[in-house]
Amino acid sequence: MSGKKLLNTVEKCVDENLEGLVTINPGLRLIKDSRVVVRADIESVKTAGKVALLCGGGSGHEPAHAGYVGSGMLSCAVAGSVFTSPPPQDILTGLRMITKNNPAGTLVIIKNYTGDRINFGLALERAKAEGMSCDIVVVGEDSALTSHDKTAGRRGLGGTVFIHKIAGALAEEGKSLDEVTKLSQQAIDNMGTIGLALGACSTPGSSGPLFTVQSDEMELGLGLHGEAGVKRIKLMTSKETVKVMIDHMRNPENSTHLPIKTGDRVACMINNLGGMSVLEMNVIAKDTIQYLEGDLGLKVDRAYCSTYVTSLEMAGISISLLHLNDTFTRCLDAPTTAPAWLVPLLGPGQTDRQTPEPMTPIGGPNAEGQQIKGASISKDEGDRIYDMILKACERLEAAKEMLDGLDSESGDGDCGSTMSRGAQCIREKLGKKENPGLSVTNPFQLSLELASIVESVMGGSSGGIYSLFFTAASSQLQKEVTVQSWLQSMVAGIAAIQRYGGAEPGDRTMLDALWAAKETFQGKLADMSPVEAFKEAVKAGESAAENTKSLKARAGRASYVSADLLTKPDPGAMAVAVWLRAIQDTLN
CATH class of the missing domain: 1.25.40.340 (DhaL domain)
Structure with a gap:
């Protein structure tokens, strides 16, 4: 895989990406001289006295995070350079825009990476010093790590989008900053994600991929920034791959595993890391739901399959599971205008997701009553x-x-x-x-x-x-x-x-x-x-x-x-x- 990209300049690609986003989404605005995207109706959020939400991180993960700005989700998103945390000044610009004159305050949602913790933390402290009401949750739901030694902790992965949706719905309902923060943290604690790649991505301006995966291998347990995973495994079928990923996620011998048992209600997100075809994603989605429901006996009440958080053009997927309760389910179903959120469709009258049975065909050569005999010969x-x-x-x-x-x-x-x-x-x-x-x-x-x-x-x-x-x-x-x-x-x-x-x-x-x-x-x-x-x-x-x-x-x-x-x-x-x-x- 080459580093070939259809861009104008490497230096301006992040800015032009954001300009393109707001051009085709009139509900979003780009703050001048910054990489900060904000709701066009942000003043109505303040007037209503509702909690505002801010998230961000390095670019290259599109549609995250600016694609999730809208009513019912984020109020503001701050973008850094590719795979690089944004600077504190841009974060503070976003916080001022959505928190000034808003007594309800702002919840900052970040993924558990050192750069994000430092830069967002610094901006948050400056905002507090200016008298703004702010709190923070750190998403770390990575279930790949096996070591019990002290590390930087679980990385924040595709499951972060679940937190955007839940926190955004709670804020839209008028919940207080304290309530939104506590319930968001509860969702984080009941969530797990596992990633896998067939091949690496290349950053704009680079000459090739960030790491090499052989044609007969896959990388299990990788993060979002092109970093390698926890181990290399041989290339398998979709069914076999899904089983390996989920078994690793729930393995109690792994320090970061997600406990799941028969009968648990879960939401499942199958995320395209950027380079998988729709054909592959649909096959993987089928195999994932069948393994979760058929083999493990879980009740998958909500299922999502699309491109939610990418790693540029990485050929890979992540699978996120969230334990559901009535509150989380209600929040996932709540309306939003965020352009990147795709609603899971339910059948008429359904409150829970169901895998539909095949319909009986009408007509065809074997259908009763459909045969016309025709003239016979000797x-x-x-x-x-x-x-x-x-x-x-x-x-x-x-x-x-x-x-x-x-x-x-x-x-x-x-x-x-x-x-x-x-x-x-x-x-x-x-x-x-x-x-x-x-x-x-x-x-x-x-x-x-x-x-x-x-x-x-x-x-x-x-x-x-x-x-x-x-x-x-x-x-x-x-x-x-x-x-x-x-x-x-x-x-x-x-x-x-x-x-x-x-x-x-x-x-x-x-x-x-x-x-x-x-x-x-x-x-x-x-x-x-x-x-x-x-x-x-x-x-x-x-x-x-x-x-x-x-x-x-x-x-x-x-x-x-x-x-x-x-x-x-x-x-x-x-x-x-x-x-x-x-x-x-x-x-x-």
């Missing part, structure tokens, strides 16, 4: 269709390497593999001729069965296109099965491909072979038998497929490839030619 005709399907599948499987080779020029080299995968599954489901597994004597049902198979097995655009083809074709085989209905089913299938796929004849796609075969079959039926007309159709389809090598690609993945590289026939069109020829060979 056993002999069904046997012939069986032979056609079987031969088409065998030919497509045999053509796998040829089609993949063609696709390596114009796509991602998997056309043959995709077609072969679908053909293999159809062949397996087809079963024995004497007792076929597909509805070969009911072309309407057969078309829908083939559509379902290719859609679920082939995947990608090929699976979708063939599923469209078979699904649309089925509508013409519902009431009767004749030569004309077979022709119309082909017409309907091609029309669906054009409508939804966007391709036209001549665009260098599978449609070129299908279109040529359909047009020829339709034109020859007046003068030939259906079998002879189909033979001519197959020849036309094969010729059109071969001629795609001279066409300009105007649809599909090949349209993004340089024309100079497209010297061979389109693999999708060639696949159509393969199965058309297989069908004809069963008619001889």
Whole structure:
């Protein structure tokens, strides 16, 4: 990981970050010549006689802390340089702004880092000397440390946001400074956090990451400033990782563990440290809730999963647990205008979070009362269709390497593999001729069965296109099965491909072979038998497929490839030619 950042200057990045925040959040204001963000309606807080809240720390943890300024949360946030505690003068500026002429006073919330304790403590003492009413709580909920020796204490991590929310709600309710302070400290004492990283972050202006994690390793128990954790562990699955993290957090042999037992009510916050994808976060959230509720027997009444406190772009997470009581739950649910707080959604009438059961699907191929039978054909005709399907599948499987080779020029080299995968599954489901597994004597049902198979097995655009083809074709085989209905089913299938796929004849796609075969079959039926007309159709389809090598690609993945590289026939069109020829060979 490089130190590459999209900034203007390293020196001004913190200031411009704050300027951007207040630009898009009109409820926030930036105090001139400082790195202090304050509620735009701060005077209404003073007039109402409500306790004000101030927090802050080094930058690089966005959206913390300025993102939590708003009614129901912080009144003011003070930012330092990246990973550096803010200077006492800026903190004092913030305290004056929210505490002067406010008899209710201010609670200062800080994380347990030496720089924060010293600088915020110094500003607090100066504020008191000026006659301001202030108190402080120090958040230290890190559950990673195992040593029983004297240390600097538990670090403040992502759980700090819980304290912002609880203290902010209590202040909004009109509680006194003493009450807000005591209940905030109670929440701190009943909370734990454990962090883990797949890789380190890099600070603005640096040339690389702050520490190195090997590709097959993870760092357990790290803090928020790029510092290494308590130990390196091997890379695991999400489920295994969540278990290791929570087991470490609750291990009584660790001096900083959080005691939890079956039946405890907790709030859980799964925090993105900056570099995790939403996909990963959702998987981790599922595994976390399932382990807490299913394996440990906890009652997770509130669950949160998002980016709350980061370490720049660190690829990692933290998991925070807070023991809940009615007061804390009420405070977590209270409204706030802070832009970074995400509300956990509950179902209608729910007071506690519940993991929803899957809903029963409506309709689908297996739903009772949804089946339309369709017209049937004789056993002999069904046997012939069986032979056609079987031969088409065998030919497509045999053509796998040829089609993949063609696709390596114009796509991602998997056309043959995709077609072969679908053909293999159809062949397996087809079963024995004497007792076929597909509805070969009911072309309407057969078309829908083939559509379902290719859609679920082939995947990608090929699976979708063939599923469209078979699904649309089925509508013409519902009431009767004749030569004309077979022709119309082909017409309907091609029309669906054009409508939804966007391709036209001549665009260098599978449609070129299908279109040529359909047009020829339709034109020859007046003068030939259906079998002879189909033979001519197959020849036309094969010729059109071969001629795609001279066409300009105007649809599909090949349209993004340089024309100079497209010297061979389109693999999708060639696949159509393969199965058309297989069908004809069963008619001889």
